[in-house]
Amino acid sequence: MFDSLPLCQCLKIKYPLILGGMAWIGKGALAAAVSNAGGLGTIGSGSMTLVELREEINRCQMSTTKPFAVNILMLDPAVEEKVSLLLELRVPVVIFGAGNPGAFLETFRRAGAVTMGVVSSENLALLLERAGVDFIIGEGCESGGHIGSVTTMVLIPALADLLRTPVIAAGGIADGRGIAAAFMLGAQGVQIGTRFIASVESDANETYKQMILKSGIRDTVVTGERLGHPVRVLKTSFSKKIKRMELDSSEEAERLLLGSYRKAYQNGNLHEGSFLAGQSAGLVHEVSTCQEIIDKMFTQATTILEYTNTHIIERRKNEQRGSI
């Protein structure tokens, strides 16, 4: 049903959905589960050593015959080695985050990979389009993790107006309503992260998953704004402490933040952990398999689109017939 959309045409996948690139959580097994379920799974390379990244890509390749992506961060100190590894392993899709990929983009294009870039502003989107990226993922500030300042409702129409490149919407989407809304705004697909943290195949620890289920829509905060790198995380005593601290003691705050994502993911450490999540955590109510999650959200999206339109078309016909 969605197969004429550019993401589905290009990659021969069933659903126009990309798993958000997530440090720690974006393992090969989760990526394979999303790909097997008909979306595009994504391995998050930012938290991995080269050895770990190779292992996770191998694991993914052994667990799915479908395409998958690797998310690579431009600020990664090992970015050049990771680029080489992705080329060596013939990773089919590369998603650039945290900045301009520069010459790497051409390298991957020549290698035949599909390329995508995550943006939170029009400026970077234009640069990426001129450099020839295949898809632009516009990420609204309601997302988890590193964020910009513009919301999905505003960013996506602005990018759709500006670009010829297909736009994928990210941020605030956890079910079929967000997917349907993203299409209305001008997107041709969606990227979803938080919803999949609370999946069976995610290896985030149980505390993390339960915190997402228990979170309301107002239970995230943005730390690091004063430090120049705003990151959205679940509200905990630790994240609230960081927010207070960064006003006065930015070095101390930075020190505490080091390693805090790992402590959340591995140990569910509420006192020292940063639990990345978007505001859509408030819309996530159960842990399900990736297949269940994806089938349900796209069934819901289709139903919403059909219902609304049938309603409008019926009334239009009635008006024309003069029965109103």
Next chain:
Amino acid sequence: MFDSLPLCQCLKIKYPLILGGMAWIGKGALAAAVSNAGGLGTIGSGSMTLVELREEINRCQMSTTKPFAVNILMLDPAVEEKVSLLLELRVPVVIFGAGNPGAFLETFRRAGAVTMGVVSSENLALLLERAGVDFIIGEGCESGGHIGSVTTMVLIPALADLLRTPVIAAGGIADGRGIAAAFMLGAQGVQIGTRFIASVESDANETYKQMILKSGIRDTVVTGERLGHPVRVLKTSFSKKIKRMELDSSEEAERLLLGSYRKAYQNGNLHEGSFLAGQSAGLVHEVSTCQEIIDKMFTQATTILEYTNTHIIERRKNEQRGSI
């Protein structure tokens, strides 16, 4: 076409659109223009004396036979007198902002007015529903003016899940795409503010209107966060100064903010004025009449809904026929 929607049924208006309640800008003439164009115009009472409010309601009543609303702020020192005035003048629709209307809600219901409440959280929405309000306007943080912390993409589905009361979406909507998206998220209508500041009938000064046209999606900031009352305004040297100042000298910041909305609206004073606007200012590109704005956005919304769905239904039929 939209007449079976609750807002249209209830008020006998053509389009499920409410003009956002805006201090200074929400005059009787603008409200009447929106009502005459098929939406629900709103007079913003917050910046008005009792005499001014009476004049503006009278002006509106003389300029339209259609329903209109008055937005009344619970934090207004003159709230009781304004409530009496609205009852005396038989204002048909009352929209409560900035808090819980308490006993006023029942007063207006008994008087036969339609009541609405603006919320940015689930808590206040539930209180208002229990008190019997007719519509809940969920306002995402991308809005102009006083804001909460949750974006429209996340707030609207959460409210739709929680409430039986119809939800109206506000925040980030400037054209048909946002309207269509709002319906997908579970709203049954929209409230729009920023787009109408840049209308012919708005009496905001020309500088203000031009600044909206020139603004990009990233050209707003939130001032007053440190002071406990976050407000979204256009980015100017003044608003940036306030943001810096409120970290250290909150009294000085408060002093400068006093009267700054009026200075923006009346004089276009860039050095001392606060120009309220939402992030959707970046999607506003021309000054038009309210009729042109409203007709265009609803035509666009309908087209988008029909096009997407026709596409999906066609492919579904093809799949069933086995031609894919």
